[in-house]
Amino acid sequence: MAFMRNQRDSSMRHPPSRMIKEEPLLLEQRQQPRFTSQFRSTFSGEQREGQGRTLDLSTGGCKIEADLPVTVGDAFECRIYVPGLDWPLRIDEAQVRWIKAGTFGIQFTKIRPEEAEKLYQVIANLNEELDA
Numbered sequence: 001m002a003f004m005r006n007q008r009d010s011s012m013r014h015p016p017s018r019m020i021k022e023e024p025l026l027l028e029q030r031q032q033p034r035f036t037s038q039f040r041s042t043f044s045g046e047q048r049e050g051q052g053r054t055l056d057l058s059t060g061g062c063k064i065e066a067d068l069p070v071t072v073g074d075a076f077e078c079r080i081y082v083p084g085l086d087w088p089l090r091i092d093e094a095q096v097r098w099i100k101a102g103t104f105g106i107q108f109t110k111i112r113p114e115e116a117e118k119l120y121q122v123i124a125n126l127n128e129e130l131d132a
Contacts (some may be wrong), residue, residue, distance in 0.1 A: 037062075037126060039083075043094070045076030054080050059116075059123055061094070061107040070096050070104050078106065082122050089122065090115050 039054040041064055052066030074096045079088040093110035
């Protein structure tokens, strides 16, 4: 009987745990908005070169459509040919973050301040076109 009372007292001190519904994890990890674009791009690194088309662009990265096989983690130099600029945008280092059906996403990991300024201007122009 003492055993039953201790067990009952124990259950009253510690209410049954409740199941907590967890929120689904979001896969979206972008920190900057992306703008639709279609700029010619080239990339090179580790004795490989390729051409592609930049399909969207942000201050932190872009999505490229290309036939050259890449692997997540690959790093290379990238140039984006934006109409209206005298010279292509030069990204000193970009790293592949994801790959899907002939496209891949890159994060800009090294960019010179003057190139970053040009990139911000290109983004501002794309934003203006979107608002028009």
